[in-house]
Amino acid sequence: MKHELFRGRVLFHCHTHHTDGEPSADDYVQWAAEHDLDRVVFLEHIRRAPSYDVAAFAEEVRAAGERHGVPVTLGFEAKVLPGGSLDIAEEHLVLAEVIGIAEHGFPDDLDLWEESLRTAFERASALSIPAVWVHPGLRLRKWHRLDAERSRYESLLEAAQDAGLLIEQNARYRLVSDAALPLVRPSFLVRGIDAHRLKDVERFFVD
Numbered sequence: 001m002k003h004e005l006f007r008g009r010v011l012f013h014c015h016t017h018h019t020d021g022e023p024s025a026d027d028y029v030q031w032a033a034e035h036d037l038d039r040v041v042f043l044e045h046i047r048r049a050p051s052y053d054v055a056a057f058a059e060e061v062r063a064a065g066e067r068h069g070v071p072v073t074l075g076f077e078a079k080v081l082p083g084g085s086l087d088i089a090e091e092h093l094v095l096a097e098v099i100g101i102a103e104h105g106f107p108d109d110l111d112l113w114e115e116s117l118r119t120a121f122e123r124a125s126a127l128s129i130p131a132v133w134v135h136p137g138l139r140l141r142k143w144h145r146l147d148a149e150r151s152r153y154e155s156l157l158e159a160a161q162d163a164g165l166l167i168e169q170n171a172r173y174r175l176v177s178d179a180a181l182p183l184v185r186p187s188f189l190v191r192g193i194d195a196h197r198l199k200d201v202e203r204f205f206v207d
């Protein structure tokens with residue numbers, strides 16, 4: 001059974017003007033209210049030393065949900081660091097209701113990348129909130145090794161699901177790749193927009 005956060009028509013994976021997106025939290029939630037969506041799940045970029053006021057953002061999200069009468073969920077997209085820890089401070093992780101695990105910027109070392117992801121999956125399985133491996137394989141694609149390292153990729157998808165992580169099918173990057181999609185157990189698959197503009201949201205729900 002699908003995790004309750006992802007049941008129905010859910011706008012998952014939104015970035016706001018606090019990072020590299022354009023809309024405010026309120027813009028997304030208003031759009032969701034106008035289009036009768038069931039929930040908005042934010043997945044804002046974060047780092048250990050964030051560039052924005054995380055507590056204020058959390059309050060914006062909560063207030064937007066209340067204003068428009070739409071359930072909202074506060075989530076962060078954190079990158080995996082070499083060694084497998086996530087680039088998020090403990091004080092912000094405790095605010096999160098969902099965590100996205102991303103491969104953004106990583107040393108060019110395939111074995112270290114794999115080991116770090118495996119460690120991150122294990123640690124995420126100990127959290128009390130759902131964790132999602134977002135746009136899985138983005139590093140491999142950027143290294144142009146998604147095909148050559150197919151078996152490593154498939155094994156990591158298995159490991160993530162065995163650890164209880166959800167797997168994102170990301171509309172922006174088309175990852176998880178179509179070729180690997182059959183490896184994702186249906187109840188573990190979540191569709192993410194990776195929205196940076198309201199246009200991304202419109203396109204997703206029209207398609």
Ligand SMILES: [Zn+2]
Binds near residue numbers: 134
């Ligand atoms: Zn990302």
Ligand SMILES: [Zn+2]
Binds near residue numbers: 043077194
């Ligand atoms: Zn994202």
